[in-house]
Each structure stands twice: as C-alpha cells, then as structure tokens.
Amino acid sequence: MSNTDYKFEGWGAFGPDSIEGKFKWFEYEPKEFADDDLDEVDSRRPTVPVKILYCGMCATDLHMASAGWFDMSAFYPLVVGHEIVGEVVRAGPMVEGGLKVGDIVGIGAQSDSCLKCARCREHKEEYCDEGQIGTYAAIYKRTSPGSKSRGGYANYWRGPSHFVVPIPSNLDPAAAAPMLCGGVTVFSPLIKYGAGTTAKDVGVIGIGGLGHFALLFAKAMGAEVTAISHSQRKVEDAKAMGATKFITTHGHVDDAIKGHERSLDLIICTTSDPNMPLSDYLRLLRPGGTFVMVGAPEVDAMPELHPFFFILNNVHLTGSAIGSPARICEMLQFAGDHNVRPWIKRFPLNEVNKAVPSMHAGEARYRYVLVNEDNGGKL
Known part of the structure; x- marks a missing residue:
C-alpha cells in the first residue's frame, strides 16, 4: 500500500x-x-x-x-x-x-x-x-x-x-x-454537427441513459427534436425532455417511418441493439444529413448497407467518442447556463x-x- x-x-x-x-x-x-x-x-x-x-x-x-x-x-x-x-x-x-x-x-x-x-x-x-x-x-x-x-x-x-x-x-x-461520460458522449456530436443551427431537426434513437441526455441537450440548443423508440411507454417522458415528435417502431420500422422520410438533419443513435434496422433509420435523413452512432452493441458485425444507398441519398454515417476535457468543460457550462438537469x-x-x-x-x-x-x- x-x-x-x-x-x-x-x-x-x-x-x-x-x-x-x-x-x-x-x-x-x-x-x-x-x-x-x-x-x-x-x-x-x-x-x-x-x-x-x-x-x-x-x-x-x-x-x-x-x-x-x-x-x-x-x-x-x-x-x-x-x-x-x-x-x-x-x-x-x-x-x-x-x-x-x-x-x-x-x-x-x-x-x-x-x-x-x-x-x-x-x-x-x-x-x-x-x-x-x-x-x-x-x-x-x-x-x-x-x-x-x-x-x-x-x-x-x-x-x-x-x-x-x-x-x-x-x-x-x-x-x-x-x-x-453519458452527457458529453451526445453533447459532442450535437455541437459538432450543428444541432439547433445548421441541423434544425434532430432525431434521437433510443430513450435510455444516453438518449435522455441527447433529448435534453438538443432541445436546449434550440432544435426541433424527434424521439425514436420501440416503446410507446416513454412518450410522456420524451415530451418532458423536449421532444415534439415521437416515432414508435414496435418492431415494424418500415411502417413507423412512413411520412417521416427525409425529415431530419441529424440523428444521434444511442441504441446498443445489434439488430437495429440501420438502412431504415437512414431514410429519415435529408440529403446531406448525418447519422451518428454512440451506442455500441456487444457484437462485431454491422447491418449490411449498399453503397448506392449513400450515393443516391448523400447521407453520412459516422461515430463519436466521449469528449475532451475542454469539451466537457464547455458542456458543464452549457448545462449550468441552460438549466439542463x-x-x-x-x-x-x-x-x-x-x-x-x-x-x-x-x-x-x-x-x-x-x-x-x-x-x-x-x-
């Protein structure tokens, strides 16, 4: 010792x-x-x-x-x-x-x-x-x-x-x-990809520990926020956190996103589901939109994606890791100033x-x- x-x-x-x-x-x-x-x-x-x-x-x-x-x-x-x-x-x-x-x-x-x-x-x-x-x-x-x-x-x-x-x-x-950790993991990509400024419409997939932070921060940044979940029981919580729209998949993503195609500028994906319907979720993005993965399943493989999907839709698939000490300080100051709790x-x-x-x-x-x-x- x-x-x-x-x-x-x-x-x-x-x-x-x-x-x-x-x-x-x-x-x-x-x-x-x-x-x-x-x-x-x-x-x-x-x-x-x-x-x-x-x-x-x-x-x-x-x-x-x-x-x-x-x-x-x-x-x-x-x-x-x-x-x-x-x-x-x-x-x-x-x-x-x-x-x-x-x-x-x-x-x-x-x-x-x-x-x-x-x-x-x-x-x-x-x-x-x-x-x-x-x-x-x-x-x-x-x-x-x-x-x-x-x-x-x-x-x-x-x-x-x-x-x-x-x-x-x-x-x-x-x-x-x-x-x-949880807060800065979503704060970093929200700031980087312009939530509330160049990305007016933000979607959050998964209303759990990370997802709830993404809703709170995206709303505080001035974005219109869409919560995306497989469960209807989190609708009221999502609304209280700042979501104005809610997409419930119930395992039938294709039906759930009808009418919402190309409606979002930025999506923060917090789910760790290895079977997520990634290609369906990407259809929610406008051309030029960005899909950011921060959830990490306990598997090595990703769902298959065809190159022509990206070519014809001009969407971006990326990931983001935590945040630097400087970014954490920025986030804490933002949270204090905007009453994010x-x-x-x-x-x-x-x-x-x-x-x-x-x-x-x-x-x-x-x-x-x-x-x-x-x-x-x-x-």
Missing part, C-alpha cells in the same frame, strides 16, 4: 457474474505516483487526491465488468466507474488547471493520453494517436508506465490532472456526475449490488448515481 494516510478501497468486479450483484469491497494498490497526478506524497512529487463524492453508473460499466465487449481477465478485480465527482484534498505546484484543496472536480471516461500528437494538441485527446487511456481497465503509458487505472466505485481516485475538470457552482455535483436516482455506494442488477434489467429512469456518504456525498 502506498505511503498515504488513507486507503484506496472500492467495489470490485471479480468476474463476469459481478453484474448479478456480486461486486466485492476490497483494498487495492492505486496507480503509481507521477508528477502531474492528483495525490500529494512529498515535495518531489506534487499531486492531489480526489475524495470521491459521487459516481455515475454508465452502461459501459456493465459491459466491461461482464466482459461483454472485451476479455477482462487481466483486469479483475476491476474497479469500474468513470463519471466521478469528488473533492480535491491535497494539491501540489505541478498540478494543471490551478486546482486547489476544496475544489469540486470531475473525471470522465478518459484519464490519460500521449498529450503530444496532433490530436492531443488540437484538444481532441479522445482520438489520441496512441489511443485513450480509460479511467479504468487500462494500463498507463505516458505516466507511471504499467500501472492499472482504477475507477470511481471507490473512496479515492488518482490520475493525471490534465483530465480533471472543475464542476461549475451552478450545477448539482450529483447531477453533473453522469454528464462526464439529468433525470437521476441516487443509491448509497454500499448498495452497489442493488443498483447494478437494477440497471442491467433496464429499470433506470434514466441514470443512476452512487453516493459516497462516508466522504460527504448527499443522498
């Missing part, structure tokens, strides 16, 4: 069955110290630790804990959680961003990159040429090479200060937590084995946030 006066402890996934409610509390060795980390050890290694107050629960946590996307055997026991809000408790002179003791800060899904390539220099760290270093389930390269990254279902977090952002005072820290339910951190199975069963409406009461988080 490192020579600090506090322990790094958290809820670990010890195997794929952890999402059944089998996370275990354990003590672990954090990332090795580095000069630009958040953690104070001595005058030679100025750093700052973050005492975790809140951690949003992201669908990625479940995909990773259950090894749904990748083989996780090298990372078990795995501490997930990459929507972290906490308090800086120590600060040293080499920490970036002027962070100081008492600041309320956030850490999203990325905790490091090379910081040297063209992408990093352009504030597009999420597309670093050497790849993202995730806030958990990754191996640090630039700093403390070989150390594993650990997430936020825990008491403390340690990592490079470059990826730590201040939480604006006009945002509830608990509500800000799920924005750090996610729909959250809080769980005490010690009820993680109740919250995870509930989320896995699709019961979240629409994001869960774990509250570390021992560290001062408020239920």
Whole structure:
C-alpha cells in the first residue's frame, strides 16, 4: 500500500457474474505516483487526491465488468466507474488547471493520453494517436508506465490532472456526475454537427441513459427534436425532455417511418441493439444529413448497407467518442447556463449490488448515481 494516510478501497468486479450483484469491497494498490497526478506524497512529487463524492453508473460499466465487449481477465478485480465527482484534498505546484484543496472536480471516461500528437494538441485527446487511456481497465503509458487505472466505485481516485475538470457552482455535483461520460458522449456530436443551427431537426434513437441526455441537450440548443423508440411507454417522458415528435417502431420500422422520410438533419443513435434496422433509420435523413452512432452493441458485425444507398441519398454515417476535457468543460457550462438537469436516482455506494442488477434489467429512469456518504456525498 502506498505511503498515504488513507486507503484506496472500492467495489470490485471479480468476474463476469459481478453484474448479478456480486461486486466485492476490497483494498487495492492505486496507480503509481507521477508528477502531474492528483495525490500529494512529498515535495518531489506534487499531486492531489480526489475524495470521491459521487459516481455515475454508465452502461459501459456493465459491459466491461461482464466482459461483454472485451476479455477482462487481466483486469479483475476491476474497479469500474468513470463519471466521478469528488473533492480535491491535497494539491501540489505541478498540478494543471490551478486546482486547489476544496475544489469540486470531475473525471470522465478518459484519464490519460500521449498529450503530444496532433490530436492531443488540437484538444481532441479522445482520438489520441496512441489511443485513450480509460479511467479504468487500462494500463498507463505516458505516466507511471504499467500501472492499472482504477475507477470511481471507490473512496479515492488518482490520475493525471490534465483530465480533471472543475464542476461549475451552478450545477448539482450529483447531477453533473453522469454528464462526464453519458452527457458529453451526445453533447459532442450535437455541437459538432450543428444541432439547433445548421441541423434544425434532430432525431434521437433510443430513450435510455444516453438518449435522455441527447433529448435534453438538443432541445436546449434550440432544435426541433424527434424521439425514436420501440416503446410507446416513454412518450410522456420524451415530451418532458423536449421532444415534439415521437416515432414508435414496435418492431415494424418500415411502417413507423412512413411520412417521416427525409425529415431530419441529424440523428444521434444511442441504441446498443445489434439488430437495429440501420438502412431504415437512414431514410429519415435529408440529403446531406448525418447519422451518428454512440451506442455500441456487444457484437462485431454491422447491418449490411449498399453503397448506392449513400450515393443516391448523400447521407453520412459516422461515430463519436466521449469528449475532451475542454469539451466537457464547455458542456458543464452549457448545462449550468441552460438549466439542463439529468433525470437521476441516487443509491448509497454500499448498495452497489442493488443498483447494478437494477440497471442491467433496464429499470433506470434514466441514470443512476452512487453516493459516497462516508466522504460527504448527499443522498
């Protein structure tokens, strides 16, 4: 254990069955110290630790804990959680961003990159040429090479200060937590592809954790928003989040989109359904429109698409990954200024084995946030 006066402890996934409610509390060795980390050890290694107050629960946590996307055997026991809000408790002179003791800060899904390539220099760290270093389930390269990254279902977090952002005072820290991944994942493409400006009509496929953020942000940006879901039961929720139109597929997409063809400038697709009728959804786009995938199914294949569809319709199919620290700051400021508030339910951190199975069963409406009461988080 490192020579600090506090322990790094958290809820670990010890195997794929952890999402059944089998996370275990354990003590672990954090990332090795580095000069630009958040953690104070001595005058030679100025750093700052973050005492975790809140951690949003992201669908990625479940995909990773259950090894749904990748083989996780090298990372078990795995501490997930990459929507972290906490308090800086120590600060040293080499920490970036002027962070100081008492600041309320956030850490999203990325905790490091090379910081040297063209992408990093352009504030597009999420597309670093050497790849993202995730806030958990990754191996640090630039700093403390070989150390594993650990997430936020825990008491403390340690990592490079470059990826730590201040939480604006006009945002509830608990509500800000799920924005750090779920929020910025949809905010980034909405901003990039002109929601409310060049893209007046925006569609959102999938009204879940990501989809609800897309509705809230698209409306706040001034777009006319269409919610697209297989379920009629979310109509009223979607309207409350800003949707003015609702397309219910009920598994019969061809019939559902009749009369809506070429009506949208931009579509944000949040579903993780591997059998999504992609070609039908693309018919909703006007020529020049953009379809952005942010949901990721636990499969390798995509539905077949014919080249002539793109040639004759001039539609664009693309994807988008999280957001840089600069983009996260922009999003948090926008949320505070425009009163964007996610729909959250809080769980005490010690009820993680109740919250995870509930989320896995699709019961979240629409994001869960774990509250570390021992560290001062408020239920």
